[in-house]
Amino acid sequence: MDSLLFSPYQIKNVTLKNRIVMAPMCMYSAHNQDGFIENWHRTHYTTRAVGQVGLIMVEATAVQPEGRISAEDLGIWKDEHIEGLSELVSLMKENGAATAIQLAHAGRKATVEGEIHAPSAIPFDEKSKTPKEMTLEDIQATVESFKQGARRAKEAGFDIIEIHGAHGYLINEFLSPLSNHRTDEYGGSAENRYRLLKEVIKAVQTEWDGPLFVRVSANDYHPEGLNVEDYVQFSKWMKEDGIDLVDVSSGAVVPAKIPVYPGYQVPLAEKIKAGANIETGAVGLITTGRQAEEILQNKRADLIFIARELLRDPYFPRTAAKELRVELDAPVQYDRGW
Ligand SMILES: Cc1cc2nc3c(=O)[nH]c(=O)nc-3n(C[C@H](O)[C@H](O)[C@H](O)COP(=O)(O)O)c2cc1C
Structure with missing residues (x-):
């Protein structure tokens, strides 16, 4: 059997050496x-490149300081951040990996000091801070921050950008009617709740013509919330808007019990791919x-x-290759050991 997991994957101008x-x-x-x-970031990401991961996505990186989950998040809200990110990209690339970065804004889940922002003034839970309902100017400024974040990601040399639209952070908060009670053009209908994401995509595209991903939470696990059918519709729009x-x-827009088992979110990826x-x-x-390999061979995801x-096994590609009886090239320095 030819392994799909270890076959290259081409997306726009970028080729990943495996999936x-x-x-x-x-x-x-x-x-x-x-x-x-x-140094932690340099060591952590470079190790996975040595481990032969095809694409390394750098963690949620804040486009605005007030959009950080914690004060120790990575940032991309000022030009001074470019140098360190660029060095990180070089370290990963020198070791054979393609590189991506997730651009993020935590919305009402930000825990930094000062005012926090969300579509509506509804806290995540009773222990959370109440966010300020964003004005149209706040929304515009946030869209602009994603655009500037994309420009900096490009200058740093990343191959792929992912917009963080999942896990109950700002964009997800606009998408879900559980967290978005707005009565203007950013709330109400699905089109209106999608508007912020659409504007972010369009703004990013003015700076970025490389592969563009969006991460979504395709189930709110709540009777009045969104489910995968809603995300099939959003994904049709994302496709029209040029998302690759x-x-x-899934989950995390409101507190909920999530049934978790091996591959629990794969059916959501499968439904969106087909739908x-x-x-x-x-x-x-x-x-x-x-x-x-099962997921790829059955065309449930790409x-x-x-x-x-x-985190447990930074050389997971080596482990998976052995399991699938695929010959995997070792980094030359490790040839005698792999
Ligand atoms: C330590 C840790 C940090 C995470 N940070 C992010 C993040 O920055 N952005 C994101 O979209 N998901 C984040 N996640 C979620 C993971 O990307 C992933 O979706 C989740 O862990 C389920 O996959 P797994 O079972 O392979 O761990 C994080 C997960 C862990 C364990």
Whole structure:
């Protein structure tokens, strides 16, 4: 059997050497508290490139300081951030990986000091701070921050950009009627709730013509919330708007009990791929080569995003290749050991 997991994947001008993507994972390790890359990031991301991950996606990186999940998030809200990110890109590329960055705004889930922003003044839960309902000027400024973030990501040399539209952060808060009670053109109908994401996509595209992904939470796990059918519709619009791939996660827009089991989110990626005729990434408790290969061979998704398994095993591609009996080239320095 020819492995799909270890076959190249072409998207626009970028070729990935395999279909294994390191999913974005916040390290909360910018101890400088100003968004700058530190040694932890250099070591952490480079190790996965040595491990032969095809595409490494740098964690949620804040486009505005007030949009950080924590004060130790990475940032891309000022030009001074470019140098460190550019160095990180070089380290990953020198070791054979393609590179991506997730552009993020935490919305009402920001825990930094000062005012926090959201579509409506509704806190995430009773322990959370109440956000300020964004004005039209706030919305415009945020769209502009995503655009400037994309410009900086391009200057840093990333191959791919992902817009973070999942996990109950700002864009997700606009998409879901559970967190968006607005009565203007950004709330109410699905078109209106999609408007912020559309504007962010359009703004990013003025600076960026490379591959563009969006991560979504394709199920709110709430009776009045959104489900995968709503996300098939959003994904059709994203496709029309030029998005290349939808990275399909779920949940976290409101507190909810999520049924979790191996591959629990794969059916969502599968439904979006079939329903919107768009490429998808599958993520969530995918931990073995066989599981990944099954998803690709059955055309349930196009890329396999791995998060926690890559924390346990930074050489997961080597482990998966052995399992699938695929010959994987080792970094030349490690040839005698792999
Ligand atoms: C430490 C950690 C940090 C994470 N940070 C992010 C993030 O920055 N952006 C994001 O979209 N998801 C984030 N996630 C979610 C993962 O990308 C992934 O969707 C989730 O862990 C399920 O995949 P897994 O079962 O392979 O771990 C994070 C997960 C972990 C464990």
